[in-house]
Amino acid sequence: MSAFVFATAQYESGDWDSAPSLAGNVIDTIARYTSLEVAPQGAMVSLSSNDALRYPLLFLTGHLPVRFTAQEGRVLKRYVERGGLLFIDDHNHDIDGAFHKTATEEISRLIGPLQPLPNTHALYSSFFKFEDGPPTTSHELNGWGDNLVHEQLLAVTRNDRIGVLYSNKDYSSEWNFHPDNKRFMGVDPTRFAVNIVVYALTR
Amino acid sequence: MRSRVEWLARVVALLALGAAWWMWQFPQSAARLTDAIADSDRTGSNASVATVAALLRSSGLSAVQLSLQAVPERESRVLLHAARDAGWPVEWNVKDAVTPAATPAAVAARVAAQANSRFLEANAIAVAAIPRVHPSGGTIIHVAAANDVELTLSDSLGWIDSVRVSNRGTYWEIPGNARAFSVRSPTAAASVADVRADTLKRIRLFASTGWESRFILDALESAGWQVDANFAIAPRVNVTAGIPAALDTSRYAAVIALDSSAWSQSASITRFVRSGGGLLLFPGSARGNAFASVRAGGVGTALAGIPGALQTDTPTEGLPLSPVTGLASDAVVMARSEREGAPVTIAARRFGAGRVVQAGFEQTWEWRMLGAEQSVHAHREWWNNMVQRVAFSSPAPVPERWQPLPGDAAPLADLIARIGGPTSEFTAHDGVPSPSVPPRWLFVVAAAALLVEWWSRRLRGAV
Incomplete structure (x- = not known):
């Protein structure tokens, strides 16, 4: 069995590397809570390369407008059709923001329309139980962005499986803390990442 | 009185x-x-x-x-x-065997023998139908006939397919629920009726959590199989697919033992196979001694996939391979790799009443994700075929009355x-034979x- 590798998607437009500490924290969380074999280093993979297909779970974030190139669009479409799960997080947590508007447009154009994901979805119970759906982040009401608590995630599903998971919760900020700070947190904010990884690996 | x-x-x-x-x-x-x-x-x-x-x-x-x-x-x-x-004496021969009265006896006998032989060759046709162990049902029709005979298959709705025979026979896999078929050659016809439909049983997957197990689940479930699996995520935390239950041929058609997570269940899996269940072994499970009595062979040194081969029409050459080596005496080679030395990729054997297929491929999910355009379909069909090769099928019910004659299946x-x-x-x-006596x-x-x-x-x- 090969180890799970947490991969971050690179794309030509925007700032794909806006949450540089996130991967390490997610990897630490998976190793901490599960017995899954996980690679200690994450991977960064270009969406314009077929190598993206080697990572059936991809994380994509940014603040800036997103316009996928034709090649990125082809790879992304193929990626979802073949069973990959693309997790996109809006680093602006702003439904009027440039990232949200352009990213959702691009996903709708290439994959299909994003729909609200019910808060009873298996994603919220695949490891930890999140009775109220996606966990709220401390950044949603920080005065930046739209200053809303986003009650649901959005998704494009294929054959009853999530192909694209879209969040305005700003997990990119929430999970992008310095690794040393985790010990001071009352509740580990990255626990939801375990659910996403377990869901992708088992459903 | x-x-x-x-x-x-x-x-x-x-x-x-x-x-x-x-x-x-x-x-x-x-x-x-x-x-x-x-x-x-x-x-x-x-x-x-x-x-x-x-x-x-x-x-x-x-x-x-x-x-x-x-x-x-x-x-x-x-x-x-x-x-x-x-x-009454009942005799028959072939019309071509009849020679003019003046024909010498030896010549007439030779002509008759040749004519009879030709007739037997041309008209010897036999058909057998068994239900296909497949989520979409269907029937596998085997036909024995002489080489070069053109056979036509039809059901109650009409013509299905035709084929020219080679190797003394042919077979069709027909999806759907038709239960009666007839096979015609230019001079003979054979038919089967009331092909029973088997109740499809489930698949039990023993595998660690990972992309391979996740995409096996996807492939088999999208093909219509019901798969039970239990993935260990953390100590005392499991994620289940389906409803895993005790191994029994009344519930499961086959077991997929992907890796060492199956070792702890080797005794019950062995019992399951001995009683008629199917088993798919892969390098991760076939290594070691847990399945030594069941496996078709040992596990050879791992070979890397041929770069770029996933995109070709032989995509399995692009997969990592741990060949099946040291085959058991009763094992049969089912496929070999094109890699150096033509290592065995798939071997099979019978064990008790069941069947075991051992494959040397690993990380088949890469084929699905990185293969050519139809790779999702191809990967699904490959797993579907692997399961069908071993899947347990309930024995046919014993007919109420024994049919001692071949009947229309071989006229x-x-x-x-x-x-x-x-x-x-x-x-x-x-004269007339002595009449039969009254009761x-x-x-x-x-x-x-x-x-x-x-x-x-x-x-x-x-x-």
């Missing part, structure tokens, strides 16, 4: 003798022949013997001798069978089983009645 009993006994005896004479003189009417034949065919017995005997007797024929151009239909075969059982064999093979030369016969019970009744009458008169001192 005693004299009345004696009178009654005399009447019964006379009636029984009269009935026997009547049956001898006036055989059953031809109108009942069809029913008798139908009954004979249904039961596989010779219920129509008396009827056929009566018909032949009234016709004055001394023997039944036929020159055939084609295999007779079922009704005719039953009729000939009944005639033979009624005591020529049925004819030969009923009346024997073709003859080179017909035998000369004189025995009539004589028993007559004899008993006469005995009662005699015993009664003796007891009262009469002479």
